[in-house]
Amino acid sequence: MYKKFKQLVRADKSSGHVSEQAFSAKSQLSPEVPLPGRSGPTSTNKMASIVSADEVLSKIRDEVVHEGHGASHVFLIMGASGDLAKKKIYPTLWWLFRDGLLPPKTYFIGYARSKLSMPALQKNCLPYMKVKEGEEDKVKAFFKLNDYVAGSYDKTEDFMRLNKAIEEKGSCNRLFYLALPPSVFETVTLNLKAVCMSKGDKWTRIVVEKPFGRDLASSNRLSNHLAALFKEEELYRIDHYLGKEMVQNLMVLRFGNRIFSPIWNRDNIASVVISFKEPFGTQGRGGYFDEFGILRDVMQNHLLQILTLVAMEKPPSTHAEDIRNEKVKVLKSIHSPNMEDVVLGQYVGDPNGSGDAKDGYLDDPTVPKGSVTPTFATVALHVQNERWDGVPFILRCGKALNERKAEVRVQFRDVAGDIFPGGEVKRNELVIRVQPSEAIYMKMMAKTPGMSINAEESELDLTYGSRYKDVKMPDAYERLILDVFMGSQIHFVRSDELYEAWRIFTPLLHHIEKEKPKPIPYVYGSRGPPESDEFFKKFNFTYSGTYKWPHSNSSKM
């Protein structure tokens, strides 16, 4: 029955196979879904021109809550019994509800195979919801709006029951969050399309979580499947890094400041480093991780998305399609890296460490014996266009490292004709710290205060913790889920972006899988393999180690 249904939908869409070009043409044509009560691009521009999180939140209240035309919304959590649902999705919905950011008539329905009662589901989620004292009544009110339907992922009758539960809420917009394993993805989406779509003037939006395939072919299969069922503007592919404050800030920083545009190019920038570091290993989830490895888990999506925002040309507007068109152009200018552009590592236990740190990746009982899956990778990508030719973009990510950190480091070229004796002049570096403790700082030379005329390293510093003391910084999922309510796709991945991301990484991934190069061992809690630092030098990133920041506890701010 599913096959037949799929064929029918495909037949409807002429060829049934949606090519890369077709994706691209279609998404370039389709305008962004407008905010409730407003026309598309204008409203989106308005949102993007606001900088502070507080302003954004109050604007959202205006736009979504008060201009929601009184429409009912049902938020469906598909896979409601799972890890993502309990740790991220339910807590996020609760925070949005608590802060009054959701449209007034929003209901929540969880769906999964487990025969759970609502109190049992509530018990699973509560530990992650950070309910504060005094919020007990509100949390009760939140759960009163929640229902749970148990059903299979492949029986249409079960989806009919789900549809009935939705219909009991009246005519409503429907937002399906697919917090599901890839194995049930196809049958669930087929059933949703068959029996659970909204009717009349109400919309249906589908939020899709990664993994979006595991290489170009599987990702294309998934994209074609989804394109046969839903319109691109109904699909929201989440990359939660696009919901982070400092990642969203990249556009404003680059295009809202006159000082950066003239220097943002190969004439002035020596190299760009985009880093992700985590201080813990696979924590017993190595079985899952081993199927993907760090390149698929973090680099191909989060770090590459950040790269596109650093490297893209200025879009004509902040309309989602204009931004995503520019991001795709950057990706199209990147060739696949080969093994000379790569350092791979795998963590080993630290005999002197405590707790988890004693165990290496291969000590995780869920990891296959002798696995060569990398838990650390440094890759140099080259954006071969007029702006960036010759500027390496060094992407680096790893688990079980010495700290939690995500940052972008734009290192400028050496000052020409240095007049200061003793080699004191160091390269400028613009650092955008994504997490923890958001900050933007420019490492720069200044005269040593006092009688001397020496130059010394100092900084221009925008530390969010001190500059925006009372601003509540929303979590990435809060922003992104609200975006879905509002119909804004700016911070979601379009199908052609996904295509290009896999095109870049698939040859390398296949090579690694075939040749099984042994990753370089690095000790749990270290900075990764020393070879990665050598690699940085080779790709024109100069580390002097001389810069000193006066506040010793800066990274804890």
Ligand SMILES: NC(=O)C1=CN([C@@H]2O[C@H](COP(=O)(O)OP(=O)(O)OC[C@H]3O[C@@H](n4cnc5c(N)ncnc54)[C@H](OP(=O)(O)O)[C@@H]3O)[C@@H](O)[C@H]2O)C=CC1
């Ligand atoms: N607003 C704020 O909060 C500000 C905070 N600071 C803080 O000051 C401190 C120093 O600033 P930062 O810009 O990091 O200064 P540095 O240029 O000294 O960079 C230090 C970082 O360089 C990396 N590194 C170490 N050895 C090498 C190597 N051989 N090759 C390449 N990279 C290497 C390390 O990070 P990795 O292990 O990731 O490679 C290290 O953390 C940081 O803690 C920073 O957060 C500074 C300015 C403003």
Ligand SMILES: O=C1O[C@H](COP(=O)(O)O)[C@@H](O)[C@H](O)[C@H]1O
């Ligand atoms: O997507 C993923 O991201 C998390 C890190 O997210 P963060 O917001 O905590 O930085 C990572 O732990 C996980 O392996 C990866 O799949």
